Amino acid sequence: MTLPVTLPASWYTSDELLGIAKKKIFNKGWHFISPITKFTRDQEDGQRFCQLDLLENPFFIENSIEDVYQVNSVEAYYGKHKCLFTGHETDSQVEHVLSTLARASTHVTKSGLLFVCHESSPPDFNAFFGNQLDQFIEGKDFRSIAHRRKLSYECDYGFLTFIDxxxxxxxxAYTHPGLAKAYCMDFYKVETYTNFCRHLADSNEKAGEDDTEAPDPGLFIYFFPTCALNFYAGGMGVFRCCPLTGSKCRMEFDYFFDGSDEDFEKYYEFARQVAIEDIELCEACQKNLESGIYQVGTLNPDKEKGVVYYQKLIREKIMV
Ligand SMILES: [Fe+2]
Incomplete structure (x- = not known):
């Protein structure tokens, strides 16, 4: 039996690879962005627009949603809002500028998730996800959970290092002791689909004696290439890993929560602890990659099924 091998070590640090990835991966297909509740009016930071940029293809969205249940489409304008607006324009001046801008294709699912595509003729949304995504997201109501906090910072690791x-x-088990306590890692598994994966872990939280319902296993979905939705314990975390160079990324997080401020802070602290532990691990790993110690290795087709899956997609798209 031939074991799958990892991507070449040089790809993990290469600015040149990023240029190819932009053209062949990031500018193609549908990219998960966030639940639409991120774009409601009256943002905490007072920003009228939300700037996004997965990889050198900036676009922005107006934070103008008043009733998330009435919204089935979202406009995404190409450009950087800070270069276009001073913040002193009247509504009609803003409208005029927006009307002149090119727009990215967008798709809002019935459950309230926003996706963006940079292709001039976008592929059919459901077919792009192999007609397999609905079964996981359409039973959920992502509009019911309010956006509570966002966070963005740069990290010293490449996107491949992070997604690995x-x-x-x-x-x-050893990097995330808190997570390992809440979820039984022995039963952790990754199911692979078309351009996305579902992660599964058994909750260690036992249902009460009078409660016959099983604990909520949560929903963890990885969207190729660098975004994910992690929905559990009443909270929802989204990350977008946006490559900056071969060995640098900007990490963007959005946290959504249904509950009191106090409960949100507990959820947030838990989610942040896991994310901080990952930064340390990935930055240390990137240092080893930069030093040239690592060349290529084999992957366990069972325990590293998710890595095999996404690396195969990366390899296929880059080599075409
Ligand atoms: Fe981790």
Whole structure:
């Protein structure tokens, strides 16, 4: 039996690879962005627009949603809002500028998730996800959970280093003691679909004696290439790993929560602890990659199924 091998080590640090990835991966297909509740009017930071940029293809969205249940489409305008607006324009001046801008294609699912595509003729949304995504997201109501906090910072690791870590959980038991306590890592598994994966872990939380319902296993979905939705314990976390160079990323997080401020802070602290543990691990890993110690290795087709899956997609798209 031939074991799958990892991507070449040089790809993990290469600015040149990023240029190819932009053209062949990031500018193609549908990209998960966030539940639409991120774009409601009256943002905490007072911003009228939300700037997004997965990889050198900036676009922005107006934070103008008043009733999330009435919204089935979202406009995404190409450009940087800070270069276009001073904040002193009248509504009609803003409208005029917006009307002149090119727009990215967008798709809002019935459950309230926003996706963006940069292709001039976008592929059919459901077919792009192999007609397999609905079964996981359409039973949920992502509009019911309010956006509570966002966070963005740069990290010293490349996107491949980060996604390698997200797509397996062999490191979880020793890197994330809190997560390993809440979820039974022995039963961690990754199911692979078309352009996305579902991660599964058994909750260690036992249902009460009078409560015959099983604990909520949560919903963890990885969207190729660098975004994910993690929905559990009444909270929802989204990350977008946006490559900056071959060995640098901007990490963007959005946290959604249904509950009191106090409960949100507990959820947030838990989610942030896991994210901070991953930064340390990925930055240390990137240092080793930069030093040239690592060349290529084999992957465990069972325990590293998620890594095998996404690396195969990366390889296929880059080599075409
Ligand atoms: Fe991790």
């Amino acid at each position: 870590g997200y797509q397996e959980c062999l490191h979880c």
